[in-house]
Amino acid sequence: MTSSIIVLGAGMVGTCTALHLQQRGLDVVLVDRRAPGQETSFGNAGLIQREAVEPYAFPHEPGFLLNAALGRGAEVNWHARGLWQMAGSLWRYFNHSRPQPHARATEAYSRLIAHATDEHAVLMTAAGAHDLVKQEGFRLVFRTPRALDEALQRASALHDRFGVLYHAENSTQLAQAEPALQLPLAGAVHWLDPWAVHDPGALVQRYADLFVARGGRFLTGDATSLQSQGAGWSVQTSEGRVEAEQAVLALGPWADALIRTLGYRFPLFVKRGYHQHYRSAAQLRQPLLDAERGYVLAPMQRGLRLTTGAEFAPIDAPPTPVQLVKAEALARELLDLGEPLPEPPWLGARPCTADMLPVMGPAPHHKGLWFNFGHAHQGFTLGPVAGRLLAEMVHGEPSRVDARPYLPQRFM
Ligand SMILES: Cc1cc2nc3c(=O)[nH]c(=O)nc-3n(C[C@H](O)[C@H](O)[C@H](O)COP(=O)(O)OP(=O)(O)OC[C@H]3O[C@@H](n4cnc5c(N)ncnc54)[C@H](O)[C@@H]3O)c2cc1C
Structure with missing residues (x-):
């Protein structure tokens, strides 16, 4: 079977x-070993984060680092093997997170994020998927007035510089907005631009259905069977070997293993995260981040989804859902969480890069091969604009967003 490009x-x-x-x-032939949207894009918090103009930096505060090192709190967990394996990339991440390089990364990232909701909207309309989304923003809630004040100053600065919209909510306004909250909190930053998807995997499936309805082919296959073939590429699928002139690697957290076999050593690493659903009697209206504790609660089709912060561990290490246990106890302080659904915790991995920018563009040493991975904390948000940017490069069009900060060449 032949096509012009394999994704x-x-x-x-x-x-x-x-x-x-x-x-x-x-x-186009789209290939995956599972059905569309069954991995990282399935288990996330479902936020289309138009407000996330700054990429997620490595916190430098001594208190945070000490707590993380001692395994206190719910925000961070680590495996010694993971830290050892990722040490080089994490050190570079730490350095890129200093104010100056982070400001440069923000310049680029904010230009990409600016298109997040617009590009999703186009696909949602075409796919008939608006029923999966609420366009009412999400909240960062704060337990202490000091942390709230700091967050409001930061929100105001981001509004002035990037135009992102928010409401400042005091304790009473927050309690009115989310009556299910049972703990008096200091207040919230209610970001107004983001959208919340209540079944992230279903949204990917709808987009994949649209692709098939427009004549695309989705095939089951294993990306590790990718071979250069003549002037192009081929991959083994359930329907035999597919050949194409070009191929795109969009393997999220599994990209690193594949590009290593091609000789690329990029500073990539994963931040693993867990989720669990609860049959909560208390209904949240919008998702929230318990900002001083580091977990998200998001109303989903299956119940209230609790997602955790970062676990630095090898992608294939056995699950260690200690953060979930801690976050559940913290969430029970906020509301009546109810019982967890009788299913094992979900585990996924955010595909991260040391400079906090995704890798999008031509593979430096392989003609006809393209990379599109490393979207870290916002891959669900960025999928449509990232897909557009990569397609513009493949097609040789002027791109809507300056592609230079994302080119794989920067790691060579
Ligand atoms: C707990 C958590 C919460 C998050 N919350 C948010 C959020 O609210 N908003 C947001 O924007 N982002 C969020 N993220 C990040 C986001 O989920 C990811 O950045 C995004 O899903 C990455 O998408 P992707 O398509 O690159 O990777 P994936 O969705 O993982 O897709 C990669 C695909 O490659 C396939 N694959 C892998 N290996 C092979 C192989 N050998 N052969 C064939 N196929 C293969 C997999 O089956 C998979 O379908 C969160 C992540 C986590 C872990």
Whole structure:
């Protein structure tokens, strides 16, 4: 079987890349070992984070670092093997998170994030998926007045510089907005631009259905069977070997293992995260981040979803959901969480880069091979704009967003 381009990985990023390539007239085959949207893009908090103009930096505060090192709190967990394996990338991440390099990364990132909701809106309309989304923002809630004040100053600065919208809520306004909260809190920053999806995996599946309805082919196959073949690429699928002139790697947290076999050593690492659903009697209206404790509660189709912060561990290490246990206890202080659904905790991995910017563009040493991965904390948000940017590069069009900060070449 032949096509003009193979997209490997049908998460949010790969599926949107396939749609945008198809829109430019290419014959696209989308390949995954599972159904579309069953991995990282399935288990996240479902936020389309238009407000996330700054990439997620490595916190430098001594108190945070001490707590993380001692395994206190719910925000961070680590495996010694994970820290050892990722030490080089984490050190670079730490350095890139200093104010100056972080400000440079923010310059680029904010230009990408600016298109997040607009690009999703186009695909949602075409896919008939608006029923999966609420466009009412989400909240950072604060337990102490000092942390609230600091967050409000930061929100005001981001509003002035990037135009992102928010409401400042005091304790009473927050209690009125979210009557299910049983603990008096100091207040909230209610970001107004983000959208909340109550079944993230279903949104990817709808986008994949749109791709198929428009004539695209989705096939089950293993990306590790990728081979250069003549002037192009081929991969083994359930329907035999597929050959194409070009291929895109959109394997999220699994990209690193594959590009290593091709000789690339990029500073990539993962931040693992867990989720659990609860049959909560108390209904939240919008998702919230318990900002001083580091976990998210998001109303989902299956119940209230609690997602955890970062676990530095190898992607394939056995689950150690200690953060989930701690976050559940903290969430029970806020509201009547109810019983967890009788299912094992979900475990996923945010695909991160040391400089906090995704890797999008041509593979430096392989003709016809393209990379689209490393979208870290906001891959669900960025999928459509990332797919568009990559398709523009493949097609040789001027890109809507300056692609230079994302080119893989920067790590060579
Ligand atoms: C707890 C948590 C909460 C998060 N919350 C948010 C949020 O609220 N908003 C947000 O924007 N982002 C969030 N993220 C980040 C976001 O989920 C990821 O950045 C995003 O899902 C990455 O998408 P992707 O398509 O690159 O990767 P994936 O969705 O993981 O897709 C990669 C695909 O590659 C396939 N694959 C892998 N190996 C092979 C192989 N050998 N052969 C064939 N196929 C293969 C997989 O099956 C998978 O379908 C969160 C992440 C976590 C862990």
